[in-house]
Amino acid sequence: MPLAHRRGAAARARYRCEACVSAPPAFDATLALADYRAPLDLLARGLKFRARLALGDEFARRLALAAQNMSVEHGMPEIVVPVPLSRERLIERGYNQAWQIARPLARRLGTHADATLVRRILHTAPQSKLDRETRRRNVGRAFALTRALSGQHVGVVDDVMTSGATLDALAHTLKAAGARRVTNFVALRTPKD
Numbered sequence: 001m002p003l004a005h006r007r008g009a010a011a012r013a014r015y016r017c018e019a020c021v022s023a024p025p026a027f028d029a030t031l032a033l034a035d036y037r038a039p040l041d042l043l044a045r046g047l048k049f050r051a052r053l054a055l056g057d058e059f060a061r062r063l064a065l066a067a068q069n070m071s072v073e074h075g076m077p078e079i080v081v082p083v084p085l086s087r088e089r090l091i092e093r094g095y096n097q098a099w100q101i102a103r104p105l106a107r108r109l110g111t112h113a114d115a116t117l118v119r120r121i122l123h124t125a126p127q128s129k130l131d132r133e134t135r136r137r138n139v140g141r142a143f144a145l146t147r148a149l150s151g152q153h154v155g156v157v158d159d160v161m162t163s164g165a166t167l168d169a170l171a172h173t174l175k176a177a178g179a180r181r182v183t184n185f186v187a188l189r190t191p192k193d
Helices: 009-013 018-022 040-049 054-069 087-093 097-109 132-139 165-176
Strands: 029-035 079-082 118-120 143-145 153-161 181-189
Touching: 029 040, 029 054, 040 054, 040 097, 040 153, 040 181, 054 097, 054 181, 079 097, 097 153, 097 181, 118 165, 143 165, 153 165, 165 181
Parallel strands: 029 181, 079 153, 153 181
Antiparallel strands: 118 143
């Protein structure tokens, strides 16, 4: 969520929104380019539903620039993964919009991208149609990893973050498998849930 500007390293270390202070998520940080609102929402929908795949590279370019301007205290991720789609949704859409951002983002960050590390093992209802609590239950056990992680910093990429339930569930799964840190890279973030 948008936060007031703070100066100094000590202030940045405590740079958390009210929601994250009261109920800390499993992920460690989230970098979002902008709010999900007009006219940028049209770009996200173009990527997701109209196969305007070049938008993935543009989101990746801007996320990489923003990441380079962030504090390097925790370094860049050693691996970048997209939020996976269920098999059914991938067949229906024909591509994963998060992968269209993750692959060029990893290249720009000089790290490895892996679309096979995380699998979505449950076909869930679209998150956009659910309330906050239902979203959490919807994705709570939706993910599985294909291999263990040994202390790696994982970057998770998604096109839009709404409640954070999907990213939180995925971070729980990654940390249970040995991830040291999980940083989300999202193109757009809804300003309020």
